[in-house]
Amino acid sequence: MSYILVCVKQVPDTSEVRLDSETNSLIRSGVTNIVNPYDTYALEAAARIRDGNPDIKIAALSMGPAQAEDALKNCVAIAADSAYLVSDPAFAGSDTYATSYILSCAVRRIEKTEGQCLAIFCGKQAIDGDTAQIGPALAERLGIPQVTSVLEAELVDGGFNVLQEDKAAKRRLFIQQKCLLTFTKPAFEPRQATLKRRMAAGRCSIEKFDKSLLPEIKTDRVGIKGSPTSVVKVFTPAYRGKCEIISCKPDVSAKSLLDRLRERSLIDGGKNEIH
Numbered sequence: 001m002s003y004i005l006v007c008v009k010q011v012p013d014t015s016e017v018r019l020d021s022e023t024n025s026l027i028r029s030g031v032t033n034i035v036n037p038y039d040t041y042a043l044e045a046a047a048r049i050r051d052g053n054p055d056i057k058i059a060a061l062s063m064g065p066a067q068a069e070d071a072l073k074n075c076v077a078i079a080a081d082s083a084y085l086v087s088d089p090a091f092a093g094s095d096t097y098a099t100s101y102i103l104s105c106a107v108r109r110i111e112k113t114e115g116q117c118l119a120i121f122c123g124k125q126a127i128d129g130d131t132a133q134i135g136p137a138l139a140e141r142l143g144i145p146q147v148t149s150v151l152e153a154e155l156v157d158g159g160f161n162v163l164q165e166d167k168a169a170k171r172r173l174f175i176q177q178k179c180l181l182t183f184t185k186p187a188f189e190p191r192q193a194t195l196k197r198r199m200a201a202g203r204c205s206i207e208k209f210d211k212s213l214l215p216e217i218k219t220d221r222v223g224i225k226g227s228p229t230s231v232v233k234v235f236t237p238a239y240r241g242k243c244e245i246i247s248c249k250p251d252v253s254a255k256s257l258l259d260r261l262r263e264r265s266l267i268d269g270g271k272n273e274i275h
Helices: 037-052 066-078 096-114 134-142 195-203 250-263
Strands: 003-008 010-012 018-020 025-027 033-035 057-063 082-086 119-123 146-156 159-165 170-176 179-183 207-209
Touching: 003 037, 003 066, 003 096, 003 134, 010 066, 033 037, 033 066, 037 057, 037 066, 037 119, 037 146, 037 179, 057 066, 057 096, 066 082, 066 195, 082 096, 096 134, 119 134, 134 146, 134 179, 146 170, 159 179, 170 179
Parallel strands: 003 057, 003 119, 057 082, 082 207, 119 179, 146 179
Antiparallel strands: 010 033, 018 025, 146 159, 159 170
């Protein structure tokens, strides 16, 4: 079977995020969870490739607690044909180093039964951590080439033509399969689930991998024990500014703004008239 494996993560809605000052971690209980937005771009990229190549399947892979099934079913409702959840209490507290290790073992397990995938698509980063480390680390552990910050991907003979976003410009590259691509926000919006697919997603069976089904995983390399990252402190920045809204005719607003900027010595004291 020819397929693209899309890694997704269930994350808390950032508008509702709170922090636990004792554990230095996010408070997830009672918070609305969503599919990480960058991962939806990766799923859309895979769906666009399948639009032109109907024989290609899409498999979604996630690691997290049991509730992450909701994120996977959402992916099936949108575009995925199958889904896998990696979940075990022993994996709780894993940092990006440990998580990439666990995911690499899961990818190898999937490929034992489904065959080698054409590529692994990931979001550039997760909005609850913003590390952008999982994709590159997973590619390194699997020993496959990678391109980060991809906007578009086109399947061609032997690999993919991709459009990569760089700080200064955009560039087009070719990368051979099997590869890993991480996606950033493109110029278009991801597709939404149809009613038919949403109903099918509610009936779909998600295959689950715990530690017993990934026997090669070493306990001392996962969870808090296997995570070299140490969070010293997590805090919400204090709001120290104030906002003043200037609302009147444009010429009067502009003059009022200039006067305030001069008062605070943010611009020179020139008295040039505004025309």
